[in-house]
Amino acid sequence: MSTRPALIVTGADLASQALDILRDFEIVYAGKTPTEPDLVALCRQxxxxxxxxxxxKVGAAVMDAAPSLRVISKHGSGTDTIDKDAAKARGIEVRAAVGANAAAVAEQALALLLACAKSVVPLNARMHAGHWDKATHKSVELGGRTIGLxxxxxxxxxxxxxxxxxxMTVLGHDPFAKDLPPYIRPVDLDTIWRESDxxxxxxxxxxDNANLLNAQTLAACKRGVLLVNTARGGLIDEDALLQAVRSGQVAVAGLDSFAVEPMTAGHPFQGEPNFVLSPHIGGVTSDAYINMGVGAARNVLAVLESTPAAAA
Structure with missing residues (x-):
């Protein structure tokens, strides 16, 4: 049995650059679809x-099965799959690899926005079917329009x-953001809904922000608004969005995340013409994979090196 301290990865791999940083640990992989019982068993072992x-997801049961656990490091920026209250109560620090996938996700958001504005997906399908819609199709020009972030x-x-x-005119809402560049105009959410194209x-x-976009807030938006989500699916009431798209209140929705993942056959968005969908791959690029792994690994070391219990 290894004498090196164990580190569990809730996945099947890490970038080699991250493994180099973690060479003093015994790396244990939980696989691509670890369940809570899987993680509890690995932690006990x-x-x-x-x-x-x-x-x-990593909740209290997993943490309780690992009495030596000092840090939970996210391979990415979103920590909603970690029970942070449970971690705090047990003296376990939660860290995120903030910014490691920023370029990749921002590019995916841009790709979805352009796909929605320029009808990329339906025009591609029409072209492959032998149609030439130049005389009848008009896309949305984004220059001069307002986007709300x-x-x-x-x-x-x-x-x-x-x-x-x-x-584009850029409106932004974030109560925690400071020192914003001059091209972002900070506004409240009501202004985002009211003024954004x-x-x-x-x-x-x-x-606090689950179902942030719901029947009421979608109704407050401009008719024909374009909607992009590369964050978390739980921010949107999916039933309300479906109705808003079908009614034309939302012209097109470009989504990279969903309330329940992976999306399974029969989801109501499937087959809807005014949805552009991708399988939560905004942060999945070769560069982001390395950056997130290295960021997560460095966060592990930073916490352990500053935690007396970890050195015992």
Whole structure:
């Protein structure tokens, strides 16, 4: 049995650059679809000092099965799959690899926005079917239009820069953001709904903002608004969004995240012509994979090196 401290990865792999940083640990992989019983069993077997979370949820039961656990490090920026209250109560620090996938997710948001505005998906299908719709089709020109961003962290601000470069007016809402660049006008949410021609979500999912976009807030938006979500699916009431898209209140929705993942056959968005869907791959690029792994690994070391119990 290894004498090195154990580190559990709730996934099947880590970038080699991250493994180099973690060479003093015994790395235990939980696989791509770890369940809570899987993680509890691994924790009881290995008693890890650290976890790197890629897939699955880490709650109190998992933490209680790992009495030596000192840090839970997210392979990415969203920590909603980690019970942070339970971690705090047990003296376990939760860290995120903030900004590690910012470029990748911002680019995905831009791709979805452009796909929605320019009808990329339906025009592609029509072309492959032998049609030439030049005489009948008109796309949306984004230059001169207003985009509202909810969340102005590393991803939101990077996306804002892209939108500004296209000549869009950028409104932003984030009560925690400071020292914003001059091209972002900070506003309240009511102004986002009222004035935006397109809306893009870039905030973490919390108990306070679940179903932030619902029947009431969608009705407050401009008719024909474009909607992009590369954050968390739980920010949107999916039933309300479906009705808003079908009615034309939302012209097109470009979504990279969903309330329940993975999306399974029979989801009501499937087959709807005014939805552009991708399987939560905004942060999945070769560069982001390395950046997130390295960021998560460095966060593990930073916590353990500053925690006396970890050195015992």
């Amino acid at each position: 290995h008693d890890p000092v650290a976890m790197i979370v890629r897939y699955g 909810v969340g102005l962290g590393a991803i939101g601000q990077r996306f804002a820069r892209m939108c500004d470069a296209m000549g 397109a809306i893009s979500l870039h905030c973490p999912l919390t108990a």
